[in-house]
Amino acid sequence: MQKISIVAAALMLAASPAAIAQQGYPSKTIRFVVPFAPGGSSDIISRAVANQLTAGLGQQVYVENKGGGGGNIAMEEVKRAAPDGYTLILGHIGTLAVNPAMYGAKLPYDPVKDFQPISLLAVVPNVIAVHPDVPIKSLAEFVKAAKDKPGKLNYGTAGNGSAGHLAMEYFKMQAGIDIVHIPYRGTGPMLSDLLGGQVEATFNGIPPIMSHIKAGKLRPLAVGSAARVPALADVPTVAESGYPGFETSQWYGLMAPAGTPRAIIDRLAEETRKALNSDDAKKRISDDGGITAGGTPEQFAALIAKEKERWGKVVTTAKIQPD
CATH class of the missing domain: 3.40.190.10 (Periplasmic binding protein-like II)
Known part of the structure; x- marks a missing residue:
């Protein structure tokens, strides 16, 4: 009996923290922060996805609008949240690709180091x-x-x-x-x-x-x-x-604080994939002119890096300053 207990304990110690974290996840309500005031594309997309994630995860995923500072206030708050999968944030072209160039050293978060991409949600022309x-x-x-x-x-x-x-x-x-x-x-x-x-x-x-x-x-x-x-x-x-090659669209994705266990990121990515493939989310987003996206955390990270470089040049050339 003692041998079995010792073996069981050893197996538990050998298991990765991520695997242990995923076993009971989620066990409570999940907060999905939108860093903008109600009434925009961010609201339509986040609520369409949150409804489906609630069904898939078996726990309520509620949307909380927290605008101000061009999205910086919410981003700074969520970067300090516990990396346990219970606080998520809507990543956006503005907060992840534009603000780094516009605010420079004054930006209160690092879009790459402080957050973990989960999935691109939608592209909005x-x-x-x-x-x-x-x-x-x-x-x-x-x-x-x-x-x-x-x-x-x-x-x-x-x-x-x-x-x-x-x-x-x-x-x-x-x-x-x-x-x-x-x-x-x-x-x-x-x-x-x-x-x-x-x-x-x-x-x-x-x-x-x-x-x-x-x-x-x-x-x-x-x-x-x-x-x-x-x-x-x-x-x-x-x-x-008359402007060949011109293209500009907004994009939105799901993010978690850096340090969130990979097993939880993967679970959220999988449930997000299912959510975006649901008829309800597709209809709600497409009816308003959006296009559901998806993809892996790595693909979303690559998009952020590419767009950060692209829009950084526009900010610099147009000399755009924050309020």
């Missing part, structure tokens, strides 16, 4: 849209209006350094135009003013503005993705509108 009272019906007319009267047209975004801000600055560089940036504190407030006519245009992710496009409250001019978006099949891409 951006769309240039205008208020219907603006007498512009194509991207060519938009560029012409901007060149005829430099500094007169304006566009709204969710804030300095947001994905929409970077997308339009990138396009401005390609088209050689001068239009005025009006930053807001979130997509919701910006959209309110855009619909009210206080702002003329935006280069925003499709999901939060799709219903307004369908209702005729906003006029789409071009999408920033490499190919046309099925939900907006009649809207040309920026590339086919």
